[in-house]
Amino acid sequence: MNRRTSLLLLLLALVSSWTLSAATPARPNVLLLMSDDLAATLGCYDHPVAKTPHLDALAKRGVQFDRAYCQFPHCNPSRASMMSGLRPNTTRVTDNGDNLYQNLPDVMTLPHHFREQGYATARCGKIFHLGVPTGAESMDDPKAWHFGLPFRDERPYPATRASEVKVKAGKKQGLPWQETTGPDNNMVDGQFAERAVDWMEKRDAAKPFFLAVGFHxxxxxxxxxxxYFDLYPLNSITLPEAPEDDESDIPLPARNGAVPGYALTSSPEQRRAAIRAYLACVSYMDAQAGVVLEALKRLGLExxxxxxxxxDHGWHLGEHGLWHKRSLFEESARVPFIIAAPGTKGAGKRSSSLVELLDVYPTLCDLAGVRAPDVLQGKSLRPxxxxxxVSIHDSAFTQARRxxxxxxxxxxxxxxxxxxxxxxxxxxxxxLYDHNVDPHExxxxxxxxxxxxxxxELRALLAEKLPPIEVVKK
Ligand SMILES: [Ca+2]
Known part of the structure; x- marks a missing residue:
């Protein structure tokens, strides 16, 4: 190439980049915050004692969805579905050991797509399933991120404060819990928040960003x-309402004991202590979300x-005698879900419109002005x-294995x-449950x-939408 041609090419490049920047408004950034195994135990979801000021404030400047449902109440299947925009019938990820990228080698996940569209992408913590503390295979998308903070098990935990109520932390029964001493960043969620803020401060500001922070x-x-335990006096904790119902009308696979080791058979005092520990963890997570959200404001990015x-899915705190996820009851299938999108008119309101986590991918494409891949199975929540x-779905679907x-x-x-x-x-x-009169099923x-x-009618809908899933042989 001679000098004249080089100069001409340079000039053309300059003119086209100028034309592009003049014609295209700056694309919005995306901040995706996730919490792991979170029930609707937030102040903004009317929980009687939960203290979550930062997420409550986010709900006030966004839209809070009261009927949002995951597609599979288990970490890896739910996250694989949400991040690919595909139902578990298509991903065939129905267990924590199933690998999305082996099942669908050409899958284009949400952050990978944004990366391809010119976004700077970063992950701090658990967005895809990351297989701790068992050391299982990481299900992170290797193509998605410019920056991915290694996720690690945080054991051994920081020093423990002696607690006034001891709960048995059995190997398979019960909920292990612990009050630690030291600051928030002694634990991984505090570190994820700090690293996310650090990344925002040092990022390449010429590009819009897609930052995902996944709290554990x-x-x-x-x-x-x-x-965070001190926020909740033990006597402020109430146990879930449970009618005197032997549940003999509820099929065995749905009931307590259908997943071994997940039943907590302890005294009411121990149950209250377990709920208190869960709420302490929710408030700790809320504070770390607050660190990231306050930085967003401070940096003028809001x-x-x-x-x-x-x-990623809900959690039971004793409803139906259950103390875990993986059920298809409301508490396990439903997720707390908030979107704050600048310039949209619904800000500050709650919506009872049905939502699936499948909608996250097409919604973010729509709001960011990024073309959505044709294969996506959800809908944009922009309306x-x-x-x-406004309602955009007549029904929301969830699947499970028990x-x-x-x-x-x-x-x-x-x-x-x-x-x-x-x-x-x-x-x-x-x-079949009638939510008009029986919200707890x-x-x-x-x-x-x-x-x-x-x-x-509903059984026909299930047969049509969710045919049996072909299990992938390992
Ligand atoms: Ca989870």
Whole structure:
């Protein structure tokens, strides 16, 4: 190439970059905050004692979704679905050992897509499943991030403060918990928040960013600095409402004991202590989210950053006698979910519009002006962000595996009024709950002839939308 041609090419490049920047408004940044195993135990979700001022403030400047559902209440399957924008029927990720990238070698995950579209991408903590503390295979997307903070197990924990209430931390039964001494950044979530702020401060400001921060709490073990336990006097903790119901109308795969080791059979005082430890972890997580959100404001980025806060699935705190995830009841399928998108008109309102976590990917593409891949199975929530009274889904779907060998396959559909669940296409049980009168799903109406028509309709919907998943042979 001679000198004249080089100069001409340089001039052309300058003109085209000038034209591009003049014609294209700056694309918004994305901040995705996730919490692990989080029930709707936030102040903004009307929990009677939860103290979560930072996420409550985020909800005030965004839209809070009261009926958002994960697609599979287990870490890896839920995250693989949300981050690929595909149902578990397509990802065939139904266990923590299933590998999204082996099942779908051409998958284009959400952060990888934003990276391809010119975004600077960074991950601090657990966004994809990261297999701790067992040392299991990491399910992080190797192509997604410019910067990915190594995730590690935080054992041994910092020093313990002696607690006034001892809860047995059995090997398989019970909820291990601990009050630690020392500052927030003695534990990994505090470090994730600090590193995320550091990355924002030092990033390449010429590019919009996609920053994902995945907090580990309130995932077991329930370990948090003692000051967060001090927010919750033990006598302020109430146990969940449970009617005197033997649950014999609820199919076996749905009930307590269907997943071994997940039942906590302890005294009411110990149950209250376990809930207190969970809430302490929620407040600790909220404070770390606050560190990132305050930095966003301090750096003048709030006006041009879309913030999404989500759990990966819910958690039981004693409802139906359950103390874990992986059920298809409301507490496990539902997630706390907030979007604050600058310039949208619904800010500050709550929405009872049905949402699936599948909607995160197309929503962020829509809001950021990034073309959404054609294969995505969710919908953009933009209409709801503009008007929280609008509905874009008639139903939300969740799947699960339960039983000693995860041998029962469950599928459920939630509509505005009903939840209908089938185990093994109905061979091992069918459930129908009327949320108008039974929000905690204690009265199974599947056998009630009065509701035969709605049951038939919802079962047909399940058969159509969620055919049995082909298990990938390992
Ligand atoms: Ca989880």
């Amino acid at each position: 709490r309130p995932h077991l073990p329930l370990v948090a600095p003692a000051k 006006e041009n950053t879309i913030v999404v806060f989500s759990g 709801v962000l503009e008007d929280p009274g 039983g000693k060998e995860a041998e029962y396959w469950g599928r459920t559909v939630r509509t505005n009024r009903w939840r209908c669940t089938e185990w093994d296409e109905g061979r091992n049980g069918i459930e 204690y009265k199974n109406l599947a056998e009630d002839p009065q509701h035969a028509a709605v049951l038939k």
